Amino acid sequence: GLGSAYDYGHYGVLLKTNVKNEWWRAMIQERDDIVALDSAIILHPKTWEASGHLGGFSDPLVQCLGKCKQRFREDHLREAQPEGELKCPVCGGELTPPRHFNLMFKTHHGPVEDEGSEVYLRPETAQGIFLNFKNALQTSRKRPPFGIAQVGKSFRNEITPGNFIFRTREFEQMEMEFFVPPDAAPEWYDHWKDERRRWYEELGIRPDHLRMREHDQDELSHYSSATADVEYLFPMGWSELEGVANRGNFDLTQHAQFSGEKLQYVDSATGDRYVPHVIEPAAGADRATLAFMVDAYDEEQVEGRERVLLRLHPRLAPVKVAVLPLVNKDGQPEKARAIYEDLRKRMPAEYDAGGSIGKRYRRQDEIGTPWGVTVDHQTMDDDTVTLRDRDSLDQSRIAIHELGPELEERLIRPWHSPKLC
Ligand code: ATP
DSSP, X not given: OOTTOOOOOHHHHHHHHHHHHHHHIIIIITOSSXXXXXXXXXXXXXXXXXXXXXXXXXXXXXXXXXXXXXXXXXXXHHHHOOSSOOOOTTXXXXXXXXXXXXXOOEEESSSOOSGGGEEEBOSOSHHHHHHTHHHHHHHSOOOSSEEEEEEEEEEOOOSSOBTGGGXXXXXXXXXXXXXXXXXXHHHHHHHHHHHHHHHXXXXXXXXXXXXXXXXXXXXXXXXXXXXXXXXXXXXXEEEEEEEEEEEXXXXXXXXXXXXXXXXXXXXXXTOOEEOXXXXXXXXXXXXXXXXXXXXXXXXXXXTTEXXXXXXXXXXXXXXXXXXXXXXXXXXXXXXXXXXXXXXTTTSOEEEOOSSOHHHHHHHHHHTTOXXXXXXXXXXXXXXXXXXXXXXXXXXXXXXXXXXXXXXXHHHHSOOOOGGGO
16 A cells, blocks of 8 residues: 555445535535535646745655654644754754745646646645636526535645545545625624534534634635634644634735736626635534544443444434344244334445444444344244443334434434533
8 A cells, every 4th residue: 555545445435425414415505505516626826826825835854863863843843842953853863954845736737748748736725726616606696695615635745644544645625605795804703713613513423622722823825814723632632633724815915916817806886896805614524533433432341332423413424223133933033124224225224243242333333333123032923122222332223114213313413422421
C-alpha cells in the first residue's frame, strides 16, 4: 500500500456516506437557500493563480539533520514550543531552516507534457464553487443571502500525513460558500458557527468534546476578517474538525479579475450592485467520520462479559436494523428473512442467522446497529417480534406490521448519546 492512503471497506463506506448525507440534509433538504454543485476536480490552472494557491499554498518544511532525517511542519513544532530554537522532536537533532513547499499535486492535461499543459488536482472544493457563482446566480432563482454546497475529493501533498484518516493526501471535503450582502457578513458568520457546532452535537458528539476556537489576528489568512475552527478532542488532543471563515469579497474579486467576468449581484428592483461577501464552513468527511467513530466507541460490562459497541446516532449507523431468527428451525429463518426483505425497502437492514443469538447481537453492537429484531416461537403464533435497543438493551414486543413505521419515526426523532446521561 501507499503510505497514508486508506481504503474504506463495506461498513466504512456506509458510515462515511451517511456522514455526507447528513451534511447534505443540513445544507439542502432542511433549508431553502442553498444549491448543490459537483464541479470538476481538475480546473483551469488560472483558478489557482486567482485563488492564491499557486503563490501561497505552502507549508514550512523543516528536516532533521541529525540521526532520524525526518520531515516536520515548522508551524506544528512551534505550537508545541512557542519560543527558542527548535530541535527535532524525535531524536533531538538540528533542523534545516524552513523551506516553503507547495502542497498541490501537479499533472498534465492532454498528451503533450509541456509547461502549457500543467494542471493541478484541486486542493479544496471551494474554488469550483466560486467559478460557478455566476451560473448558479443566473439559473437557481436565488439571491444573496444564498449558498452553494459541494462534496468531493481534494488532494494535498501534506508534509506530515498521519493520525489514521485525520490527515491524508487524498481526502473528501464538504464545503459551502454562502454569499451575503457585505453588511450582513458578521451576522451570517455567527449563524454558521452556531449551525456547524449544532450539527455535530445533534449527530451525537458529546458537547464537552467540541469547542469553537476563534483564530488570533496573526493566524488569519490575509483575506479573512475572522475564522474559527470547530475542534474535537481526538485521542491525540484538540484538533481541527472544520473551519468557518468570513472570507470577505476576496474570492469573487480575484476570480473577476483573472477571468474578466463581472462577479457581482445586481438587484433588479433597486439597481443596487455589489460583490457579495462569503462565509465558508469547510469540513472534512473523513475527519468527521473519525470523530463520530471515536466518540461513539464504548466498552461496558454486561452480565460479567465485556460488550464493545459503537453508540452511533441511528442516522449515522451503517445498518439500522438487524433481523435475527432465535433458532434456525420451525419456520423462524423464513419468517425473519421475509421481515428483513420488507424492512430493507425502508432502511438499511441485515439478516443474520449464523451463530448464537448472543454473538449475533454483539456483532451488530460493534458496528453500531441501533435496533435488533428477533423472531421467536411466539412470532409464529401471533406475528409479534422482540425489538432490542442497542444502548439500553431494553427489549419490547411489537407487531410485525408496526415495525417499519416505528423505526422510521425513531430515525427522525432527536437522539442523544446515552453517555451524556
Ligand atoms: P489543517 O490545519 O489540519 O491542515 P486546514 O486548516 O488546512 O487543516 P482547511 O483548508 O480549512 O484545512 O480544510 C477544511 C477541512 O478539510 C479541514 O477542517 C479538515 O476537516 C479537512 N482537511 C484538510 N486537510 C485534510 C487532510 N490532509 N486530510 C483530511 N482532511 C483534511
